Amino acid sequence: QQQVKQSPQSLIVQKGGISIINCAYENTAFDYFPWYQQFPGKGPALLIAIRPDVSEKKEGRFTISFNKSAKQFSLHIMDSQPGDSATYFCAASNFGNEKLTFGTGTRLTIIP
Amino acid sequence: DARVTQTPRHKVTEMGQEVTMRCQPILGHNTVFWYRQTMMQGLELLAYFRNRAPLDDSGMPKDRFSAEMPDATLATLKIQPSEPRDSAVYFCASGLNTGELFFGEGSRLTVL
Numbered sequence: 111q112q113q114v115k116q117s118p119q120s121l122i123v124q125k126g127g128i129s130i131i132n133c134a135y136e137n138t139a140f141d142y143f144p145w146y147q148q149f150p151g152k153g154p155a156l157l158i159a160i161r162p163d164v165s166e167k168k169e170g171r172f173t174i175s176f177n178k179s180a181k182q183f184s185l186h187i188m189d190s191q192p193g194d195s196a197t198y199f200c201a202a203s204n205f206g207n208e209k210l211t212f213g214t215g216t217r218l219t220i221i222p
Numbered sequence: 223d224a225r226v227t228q229t230p231r232h233k234v235t236e237m238g239q240e241v242t243m244r245c246q247p248i249l250g251h252n253t254v255f256w257y258r259q260t261m262m263q264g265l266e267l268l269a270y271f272r273n274r275a276p277l278d279d280s281g282m283p284k285d286r287f288s289a290e291m292p293d294a295t296l297a298t299l300k301i302q303p304s305e306p307r308d309s310a311v312y313f314c315a316s317g318l319n320t321g322e323l324f325f326g327e328g329s330r331l332t333v334l
Contacts, residue, residue: 142321153226153313153325154265199265208253208317209278214264 114202116213123220129187131216133200136181142205143176145185146212148197157198158185161205190220224248226326228314234332240302243329245314246295254297255323256282256289257313265313271297304333 115134123129135143144159160167160174160183167174173186187194197217201210227246235241247254256268269279269289279289286308288300301308311330315323 144321151327153315153327154323155325156322159321203321205321206319208255208315208319208321208323209267209270210323211267212265 114200114211114213116200116216118216119214120217121219123190123218125190125192125220125222127190127220129190129194129218129220130184131198131200131218132182132184133202133213134180134182135202135211137202137211138181139204140202140211142203143174143183144201144203144210145172145174146199146201148199148215150196154199187218190218192220192222194218195220224324226314226316226324228312228326228329230329231327232330232332234334235304236334237305238303239333240300241304241308241331241333242301243299243312243314243331245297245299245316245326247297247314247316248324249295251316251318251324253317253319254291255315255317256297256299257315257325259311259313259328268299268312301331304331306333309333 145157146154147157148154171188176183197215199215200213203210229244253272255270258266268282274291291297311328313328315325317323
């Protein structure tokens with residue numbers, strides 16, 4: 111019940127394209143869904159997060175879409191740039207509790 | 223510039239040796255987490271503390287791993303004896319009950 115399933119494992123997108131990463135969770139008690147971005151040799155860093163009272167949250171080129179009934183959420187990166195090349199982790203928790211359950215990660219590569 | 227500091231950044235040791243990794247959380251943060259990252263398993267939670275008290279170490283192999291917080295500015299993760307399967311990047315992260323975790327840059331451990 112604690113799992114968060116993430117796909118795809120790796121993704122190659124052309125510069126300017128849309129990158130989409132999907133996650134699904136099982137625990138209906140989760141009410142906080144962040145995405146973390148990790149560059150090589152660095153620790154993960156919070157990119158964007160959503161709570162289930164909204165179905166979408168946008169920050170610049172990054173958008174989270176949330177489907178509560180399907181227990182799924184996704185990250186969309188619009189106008190993908192080479193600097194977006196990184197590993198992305200979805201996660202879930204109870205809001206205010208930083209004990210995050212992470213997905214397995216998606217290695218995103220943006221090619222010119 | 224507040225950040226989580228981890229030492230050592232890299233460690234190569236031989237099987238059977240003791241390894242100690244240290245973490246200085248961000249001043250004022252009251253939660254501290256230890257994660258292990260491998261290609262196969264992604265980010266695994268090993269242990270976490272709130273106000274220096276251990277809350278969950280169920281992800282940690284108890285026979286060889288131990289985690290402590292001697293004071294609010296220091297968290298340690300010890301492996302004794304180390305084994306080749308312990309080779310991974312170990313991350314420390316801290317938080318302040320906002321849901322966001324701040325990660326250090328990790329300690330890359332290689333056990334020969």
